[in-house]
Amino acid sequence: MFRKEVLETVGEWDHVRIGGDTEYIWRMQARFGEKSLAKIYSDTPLAFALDEESSLTRTKATHVRTVYYGLRHIYREICAWWHASQKNLNVQDAKTKRAFPAPRSMFERSDEPLVFNAVIAGDFSRLEDCQKAAEFIGKHPKEKIALFHWPSFHKAPEALCNLYFELLQQGKVEPVVMGQVVNSRNYFVTDVVLIENLLDGYPDFLNFSEWKEM
Numbered sequence: 356m357f358r359k360e361v362l363e364t365v366g367e368w369d370h371v372r373i374g375g376d377t378e379y380i381w382r383m384q385a386r387f388g389e390k391s392l393a394k395i396y397s398d399t400p401l402a403f404a405l406d407e408e409s410s411l412t413r414t415k416a417t418h419v420r421t422v423y424y425g426l427r428h429i430y431r432e433i434c435a436w437w438h439a440s441q442k443n444l445n446v447q448d449a450k451t452k453r454a455f456p457a458p459r460s461m462f463e464r465s466d467e468p469l470v471f472n473a474v475i476a477g478d479f480s481r482l483e484d485c486q487k488a489a490e491f492i493g494k495h496p497k498e499k500i501a502l503f504h505w506p507s508f509h510k511a512p513e514a515l516c517n518l519y520f521e522l523l524q525q526g527k528v529e530p531v532v533m534g535q536v537v538n539s540r541n542y543f544v545t546d547v548v549l550i551e552n553l554l555d556g557y558p559d560f561l562n563f564s565e566w567k568e569m
Contacts, residue, residue: 357383366446369454371461373417374427378434382446385438416460416534416556423512424555426532429504430457433530436520456523458530468538468561469531472498476566477545478507484545485518487569491543492527501531501539508552531558538562543569 365382368375384392395401421427437455438444446454453462459469475491477484479502492500502519506512522528531537533556544550544566 361387365444367449369446369457369462370449371430371457372464373461374430374434377431381434381438382444386444416532420555421532424506424533426458426460426534429530429532430461432515433457433520433523436515436517440517440520456520456526456530458532458535460532460535466536468536469501469529470499471501471529471537471539473541473543474501474503474531474537474539474560475543475545475569476503476505476549478549479504479515479519480506480513482516482518485516485522487545488528489518489522491569492522496527500528501537502528503531503558505544505549505554507546507549509548533557535559536561541567543567545569 361383365379365386369378371378380392417426419427422431433456441455472495473491475488477488479485479488488502502522504515504519523530533554535558537558538561540562542560542563542565545568547566547568550566
């Protein structure tokens with residue numbers, strides 16, 4: 356429950372398939388402060404969930420474990436950046452226009468492949484990887500480019516760089532995650548060391564032959 360002032364100030368829920376409730380709570384706290392949210396009975400369950408094999412929390416691409424890698428992780432990282440970097444956190448007409456970037460499978464269901472001129476894979480928690488991607492994007496302003504976050508096996512997880520979010524916010528590129536079908540003419544990686552370690556899952560890359568180092 357919340358006051359009408361909250362709805363008037365931060366607007367409506369983001370139009371996404373999963374994670375919209377968490378994003379709304381974070382948005383309220385970003386606008387009104389951490390203590391604006393209170394748990395009335397912190398040790399008492401007030402709702403129960405039906406857990407089925409076919410549910411979004413159990414399906415691989417949207418599984419709850421993707422808060423660590425994949426769809427939920429990228430969405431949460433973008434949300435946290437947007438909340439921290441914007442003064443106006445009011446979301447309106449979320450179904451027709453996005454207030455902030457997100458992987459397309461968060462808000463759109465389609466069996467059609469996502470088509471790009473190039474996919475760039477990199478650990479976008481590292482500034483140098485983001486700079487390599489930004490340089491490529493700057494040299495190819497008319498091409499449709501996707502960014503695939505490939506976390507390094509050799510360091511602890513870190514927040515993604517601001518430059519990564521800024522590229523997404525400008526609308527020049529799109530994030531892709533495991534579970535999506537992606538068709539591209541070219542596949543680049545910022546550091547070939549990354550591909551030595553397997554990930555939990557990948558997008559379904561069509562027309563893929565090899566990763567070319569940038």
